[in-house]
Amino acid sequence: MTRSDAGGGGTTRRTLAVVSAGLSQPSSTRLLADQLAAATRDELVRHGEQVDLRLIELREHAHDIVNHVLTGFPSESLRQVLDDVTGADGLIAVSPIFNASYSGLFKSFFDLVDADALGGRAVLIGATGGTARHSLALEHALRPMFTYLRAVVAPTAVFAAPEDWAGGAVDGALRARIDRAGRELAELVRRSAPSSGPADPFALTTSFDQLLGGQDT
């Protein structure tokens, strides 16, 4: 995970978590994630906000993710990553499409996010794949998952196929989609109250008298 600051002169500091489930080096998934992050950041900065980007390569945490699935608790470094994701003002989540859906690593990571932790959070989804015929995986796999998590998903989801990267097409149709998606996420972030950070799992949310009285938590 790396962290970079941008912007200046704004009054609000916003955090964007950028999750890439790309596996290769270099990774087109990471490339798309970076471009979505830059577009969103630039739009927020244009509106006078300061932006912290937190870039998360799931590959670096692959073993910890599996260990968490098996043991039920995260390693210290994975806990920080999960806190970065659930505590951010906005989330950009990009997965390669494997066998017509998000990658197993991508899903395993988000399986570790508490079902309430992303409620109301602004999310931008993106995906890469070997053929444009995979593009609707964004709509049938990624979007429903974030909808289940009650996140607010930007209307534009960005899929990049090999032909999008080829021959300078990044300056064409893909570029336009990235910019539009970035504007949408920036707008969702700007309209929301600044994040109060990740939820405290040890916080008491109910009085004991309420518990004794049989009221649900």
Add this chain to the structure above:
Amino acid sequence: MQFGVFTVGDVTVDPTNGREPTERERIKAMVTIALKAEEVGLDVFATGEHHNPPFVPSSPTTMLGWIAARTERLQLSTATTLITTNDPVKIAEDYAMLQHLADGRVDLMMGRGNTGPVYPWFGQDIRNGIPLAIENYDLLRRLWREDVVDWKGKFRTPLQSFTSTPRPLDGVPPFVWHGSIRSPEIAEQAAYYGDGFFANHIFWPAEHTQRMVGLYRQRFEHYGHGSADQAIVGLGGQVFMRRNSQDAVREFRPYFDNAPVYGHGPSLEEFTAQTPLTVGSPQQVIDRTLSFRDYVGDYQRQLFLIDHAGLPLKTVLEQLDLLGEEVVPVLRKEFESLRPAHVPLAPTHASLLAAAGGGSDSTVHAVDDVTGRAPEQTR
């Protein structure tokens, strides 16, 4: 401070030779471990309660009653008693009976159980885990403290003019701990009643235990049971020892790698760094255990898990020898020298009796057919 062992009672293949004990062998091994615990000078034996394979201890009071009859000093406890799926009436009766037979050496640890399929087998739903734990325990307390109970709740059929028998030994209910890994509501429950709080301290990082115990201590003080550092805290822990720490690591690794719950996941080294698991020499176990106090404060009970994952009985008994001869005597002395005078020891039947100003027989005799007097009037 009390030191002891707790067992989940799993029947697990020994990964080094493929041998799987029978249920009978495992049950006999568990009680052998309990007797050995007393023999080597430990204070507590606690058994889990499970209602599905690969676990054998579905009937804790039967097992603890057998152990009680063959021991003199050993404190008998549970880890945990399922307050969600057991009928609180049956818990009240079973453990009151056990307390009489054990002459006051019994306490209990309440837990919810995290095995989803078990709940419907007992007519419950795991999604009601917390509300069940709250309602059932509140009823259990009343059954031990009130001779005649009229009660109505959400989860159990109502009670009218019900007397749970036998009444608690000397009129003093057994001390109760509440165990939870990550539910703040249970720390709150323990604090509300001034009961003990037990942190599993095996499967989760120390930081979790620190947060849960901290919450319990703070709420214990909030509810007026004493200062935060007087709250009653117990910790689990998992150790494997050989005189030479490299031997311990080499011998334990196949059991760790194939263990239920965390097997085939993190490496032994990762898990040792992330959780309180200690695999090494007796001195390493002493040092690690003393360090628990740094993040939970002075505490009252330390239970070690030493007999799971297919470890053979002979090996477990060797662990008990090391605990009894080398580890616990040092820990006992060190912890006691560090404990401030105002921090209490773990409550026992004797201490609760003294606090109550002495005991009295609490027998409730049956309604007299001639006079028609109700049970509460016959006392």
